[in-house]
Amino acid sequence: MQAPPERFNFAQHLLAFNATRASKLAYLDDRRRLTYGELADRVRRLAGALQALGIRREERILLLMHDTCDWPVVFLGALYAGVVPVAVNTLLKDVDYAFMLEHCRAQAAFVSAPLLPTLQAAMQRSAHELRHLVVAGGSSADTQDLEVLLASSTPALQPAATGADEPAFWLYSSGSTGRPKGTVHTHANLYWTAELYGKPVLGLREDDLCFSAAKLFFAYGLGNALTFPLSVGASVLLMAERPTPEAVFKRWIEHKPTVFFGAPTGYAAMLVSPQLPAREQVALRLCSSAGEALPREIGERFTRHFGVPIIDGIGSTEMLHIFISNRPHDVRYGTSGKPVDGYRVQLRDEQGQVIEGANEVGDLYVEGPSAALMYWGNRAKSRETFQGVWTRTGDKYYRDADGYYVYAGRSDDMLKVSGQYVSPFEVEATLLEHQAVLEAAVIGVTDENGLTRPKAYVVLKNPAQASEALAQELQRFVKERLAPHKYPRIVEFLPELPKTATGKIQRFRLREREAGR
Ligand code: 3UK
Secondary structure (H helix, E strand, O other): OOOOOOEEEHHHHHHHHHHHOOOEEEEEOOOOEHHHHHHHHHHHHHHHHHHHHOOOOEEEEEEEOOOOHHHHHHHHHHHHHHHHHHEEOOOHHHHHHHHHHHHHHHOOEEEEHHHHHHHHHHHHOOOOOOOOEEEEEOOOOOOOHHHHHOOOOOOOOOOOOOOOEEEEEEEOOOOOOOOOOOEEEHHHHHHHHHHHOOOOOOOOOOOEEEEEEOOOOHHHHHHHHHHHHHHHHHEOOOOOOOOOHHHHHHHHHHHHHOOOEOOOHHHHHHOOOOOOOOOOHHOEEEEOOOOOOHHHHHHHHHHHHHOOOOOEEEEOOOOOOOOEEEEOOOOOOOOEEEEEOEEEEEOOOOOEEEEOOOOEEEEEEOOOOOOOEEOOHHHHHHHEEEEEEEEEEEEEEEOOOOOOEEEEOOOOOOOEEEOOOEEEHHHHHHOOOOOOOEEEEEEEEEEOOOEEEEEEEEEEOOOOHHHHHHHHHHHHHEEEEEOHHOOOOEEEEOOOEEEOOOOOOOOOHHHHHHHHO
């Protein structure tokens, strides 16, 4: 595999590769379509507009946008100009964005109109001043309209002469304690995910129409709906709304995507939906799953119904995309498959010794060219995770006798719910803000599909208050304060929590209690 040259701009790389496809469809969203020619023009206009706004190379912009044709324009336009987009989750709360604004010190924010009020609330809470606020799909007195900005811009003719290893963009990743970590990725990292995974493992082709339920602000979605398809000249279907089974089915039937990317929770929900389309109604040739382990049963049922494999692979925000994976012609459900060529993995025991044998659980470490540079402004966490050439994943795995890697849980307290991180401590702290709650402990429990759900054990100040209505109120209380995927799906009231002699909550006892059910 050829390494990118020292001077390398990933946006320019994509525009050059697709220069011969000017009239081919690049993106299709709920309202519009963009050909490769239009995409290139708008990327250069966006880059020109950033320069005109006085935003310079290496400065950051916040990208808080729904999945529409504007998202890749802003992302790639920034890269083209050497400006660093910080692409963030659209489901967060104003407090989260307030932290991010101060942490990344964005010069400008690009925001979808429906998200503007939340961002403005965040701006009120934050000491950091944005110089420009650009709105996609509407504008007001103190904001600029993205369409107007693009129409009036002088396109940048030359890309910024960025280095392959220079910061290109950030993604935030959440940890069990403390603030989200600004994961800094390079131009070359994007290139490597396509060269090592999108092309050789998934085998994406120019005639594919890719559709990702995982949004572009996730590393998974970014690869699925931008890096990979644009690296082979394919087309992409985008959807702004929540990826419910019904919303996904509608697109499968109307637009006939050939490759679909989802998370296990989504596949499980589709399989029980009364609206599940028949095999003949869709044109899928390949499906991908990541974010959490795909239970064997879900994969088998899906393949039985559609005759299409789901390729389960493990990736992370830190590695940008998938590094251990099943293959279209080598699927072993219930496993994450085998290491992707170009990556090396190790399982280490508690003493840090490399485990050579099969069936022994260890900590998973990975080495590969798409690893992030660091967590911005966080030396301690960077050192814990990025250890020389090795990246610590925080996962436990074992290798079976045939060389397939099997997920065996996280090594920290983090839960993966619907493919997204949930910190039990954050949920507990939020429950404690409710006036009825004395103590709370949150653990992950396994549902009937083999998927993880957060469950809260709650001790009330007044135990007599315990009721189904209060349980629902606590769920609503968490939903109002945290991103929606974090609320406890089950609330159980207990007279007291199991504790050590020194008063620490014994989560393992709660887990044992669940296992004994
Ligand atoms: C877990 C999996 C078992 C695992 C991601 C594909 O999920 C992604 O990134 P995140 O930073 O989370 C990383 C953590 O999620 N995980 C992901 N995939 C699997 N566990 N089987 C899987 N197939 O704990 C990992 O450490 O949110 C996924 C591509 C890019 C990504 N960023």
